[in-house]
Amino acid sequence: MKRLFKTYLEKPELAGLILLVLLIILFQVRSHGVFLNADNLRGILGILPEAGLVAIGVTILMISGEFDLSVGSVFALMPMTMAVLMVHGAPFPLALLAGLLVCAAIGFINGYVTIRFAIPSFITTLGMLFMARSLTVVVSGGFPPLLPIDLPNWLFTSFVGPGNMFRMSFLWFAAVAVLTSLMLSRTNFGNWIKATGGFLPAAASMGIPTARVKIICFMLCSVLSGFAGMLQVLRLGSPLPSIGEGLELQAVAAAVIGGASLTGGIGTVMGGIIGTTLIRVIDNGLVLSHVDANWFKFAIGFLTIFAVVANAWMRKRAKAIKMEG
Amino acid sequence: MSDAIISVRDLHKWYSGVHALKGVTLDFKRGEALGLVGDNGAGKSTLINILSGVHRADQGEINVEGRAVSIATPRDAMDLGIETIYQYNSMVPTMSIARNLFIGREPTRFSIFGVGILDQKKMAEESIRAIASVDLHLRSPEALVGELSGGQRQGVAIARAMHFKSKVMILDEPTNHLSVKETNKVIGFVRGLKEQGVTGVFISHNMHHVFDCCDRVVAMARGEVVLDKRVADTSIDEVHSLL
Numbered sequence: 001m002k003r004l005f006k007t008y009l010e011k012p013e014l015a016g017l018i019l020l021v022l023l024i025i026l027f028q029v030r031s032h033g034v035f036l037n038a039d040n041l042r043g044i045l046g047i048l049p050e051a052g053l054v055a056i057g058v059t060i061l062m063i064s065g066e067f068d069l070s071v072g073s074v075f076a077l078m079p080m081t082m083a084v085l086m087v088h089g090a091p092f093p094l095a096l097l098a099g100l101l102v103c104a105a106i107g108f109i110n111g112y113v114t115i116r117f118a119i120p121s122f123i124t125t126l127g128m129l130f131m132a133r134s135l136t137v138v139v140s141g142g143f144p145p146l147l148p149i150d151l152p153n154w155l156f157t158s159f160v161g162p163g164n165m166f167r168m169s170f171l172w173f174a175a176v177a178v179l180t181s182l183m184l185s186r187t188n189f190g191n192w193i194k195a196t197g198g199f200l201p202a203a204a205s206m207g208i209p210t211a212r213v214k215i216i217c218f219m220l221c222s223v224l225s226g227f228a229g230m231l232q233v234l235r236l237g238s239p240l241p242s243i244g245e246g247l248e249l250q251a252v253a254a255a256v257i258g259g260a261s262l263t264g265g266i267g268t269v270m271g272g273i274i275g276t277t278l279i280r281v282i283d284n285g286l287v288l289s290h291v292d293a294n295w296f297k298f299a300i301g302f303l304t305i306f307a308v309v310a311n312a313w314m315r316k317r318a319k320a321i322k323m324e325g
Numbered sequence: 326m327s328d329a330i331i332s333v334r335d336l337h338k339w340y341s342g343v344h345a346l347k348g349v350t351l352d353f354k355r356g357e358a359l360g361l362v363g364d365n366g367a368g369k370s371t372l373i374n375i376l377s378g379v380h381r382a383d384q385g386e387i388n389v390e391g392r393a394v395s396i397a398t399p400r401d402a403m404d405l406g407i408e409t410i411y412q413y414n415s416m417v418p419t420m421s422i423a424r425n426l427f428i429g430r431e432p433t434r435f436s437i438f439g440v441g442i443l444d445q446k447k448m449a450e451e452s453i454r455a456i457a458s459v460d461l462h463l464r465s466p467e468a469l470v471g472e473l474s475g476g477q478r479q480g481v482a483i484a485r486a487m488h489f490k491s492k493v494m495i496l497d498e499p500t501n502h503l504s505v506k507e508t509n510k511v512i513g514f515v516r517g518l519k520e521q522g523v524t525g526v527f528i529s530h531n532m533h534h535v536f537d538c539c540d541r542v543v544a545m546a547r548g549e550v551v552l553d554k555r556v557a558d559t560s561i562d563e564v565h566s567l568l
């Protein structure tokens with residue numbers, strides 16, 4: 001049992017990975033080999049980065065012991081900000097910078113309010129979910145602005161790689177995944193994030209600036225969500241104010257399925273990515289195996305509950321082990 | 326005065342109208358194990374929190390090695406060589422021993438604005454040495470703190486303080502919630518501090534534990550020091566009668 005507990009703490013994403021492999025095999029068989037063909041994979045990999053980047057941010061924030069429900073709204077607000085600025089003549093790089101700054105500011109407000117007033121981040125970011133969505137519609141004036149035609153799609157959405165398998169967005173996603181993973185496991189800041197979420201009093205008593213650590217995680221989460229929203233808008237070619245609705249819950253589901261703990265301290269970037277991939281695979285695989293696509297949300301819901309129950313059980317075991325001696 | 330490593334003079338602290346510390350003056354002598362006893366609300370924790378940078382005194386003076394200092398954060402206290410080990414355990418159970426040993430003071434290979442790449446080799450090597458130095462026998466520094474018993478965790482906390490060359494180690498009820506065997510182990514650690522020339526401040530409800538491992542006992546009641554004697558010159562009964 002100790003071994004199992006340890007494996008779970010070191011590789012909380014393992015269970016999700018096993019499930020992912022099983023589902024891929026299942027869908028491959030059920031779809032008579034269509035699931036893993038190049039066209040279908042290209043489709044999955046093309047949209048994976050958008051949900052994946054959000055999940056990375058949410059996972060890291062959850063490891064630090066907090067929660068963000070506003071990611072779906074920030075996902076829409078960031079590209080809308082950019083579109084409106086570009087309509088008014090701002091060049092793309094400037095609009096990009098402004099959009100990311102808006103995200104950073106929202107993340108800062110989420111974190112600052114949560115910590116300053118010692119309220120649950122669930123509430124702060126629930127409020128921000130409504131506010132950011134509202135802002136998105138207000139700045140758009142009700143009509144999605146037209147994007148200029150000379151956007152740097154080559155940098156974000158063009159197909160690249162062998163057989164044009166990936167979009168550029170996938171490379172951004174991969175780069176962010178590697179960097180955040182290394183940050184979490186190989187830097188002192190990653191150590192502070194895990195300590196802050198793992199046991200706040202201990203982290204604080206060892207002199208870690210826990211408030212600052214959390215606020216930075218909030219900001220990172222918002223910036224990654226906004227960036228992901230921009231990728232989606234560039235892919236779709238239009239900044240709809242309704243994009244990203246429900247994404248916040250999918251991202252939390254992805255993090256949890258990937259082994260992140262709701263109480264903080266446990267989780268990996270890889271887990272968040274595996275969780276997201278699992279969700280995308282189920283979405284796609286159900287369609288390909290001629291199952292009514294409305295079962296999609298049922299499957300995600302079931303998986304989430306299953307993952308949390310499994311997590312809670314593991315934590316109870318962990319506590320039992322701690323009480324020994 | 327010269328043999329005092331920390332001396333506090335006329336320390337006062339109010340908590341929203343409650344006078345928690347009423348002019349405490351106390352010398353902590355170099356290399357001595359001092360037992361701090363008192364009932365709940367006697368002011369022990371307030372005094373300790375001020376020395377470890379959790380709270381600030383409203384009035385009074387703190388000298389460390391003869392120099393007036395200001396301790397604003399836990400980090401300030403650590404930088405002055407004052408390390409505090411709390412009853413709730415200052416370890417993160419979901420992290421490895423090696424990572425816990427270096428929380429907030431991680432060795433890095435290079436860093437920008439204080440953030441850098443961990444030197445994991447150094448962390449592993451030094452944690453093995455640190456654990457061995459307090460005579461704690463653990464399988465591997467990669468073991469999770471959550472797997473350790475309460476006494477072992479306090480041992481790791483003490484190893485951490487030793488490793489960072491702390492001069493004063495404050496143990497805030499380190500034997501709470503521990504079994505008799507584990508308690509003896511922790512008391513052994515406190516005795517070991519003396520041999521290493523570290524000043525120990527041992528806070529406990531249990532008078533027997535204090536008399537077991539301390540040279541001097543200081544009793545507090547209602548925010549004041551009511552007794553300050555060498556253990557040899559007093560008795561558990563005398564201390565009890567004053568609380």
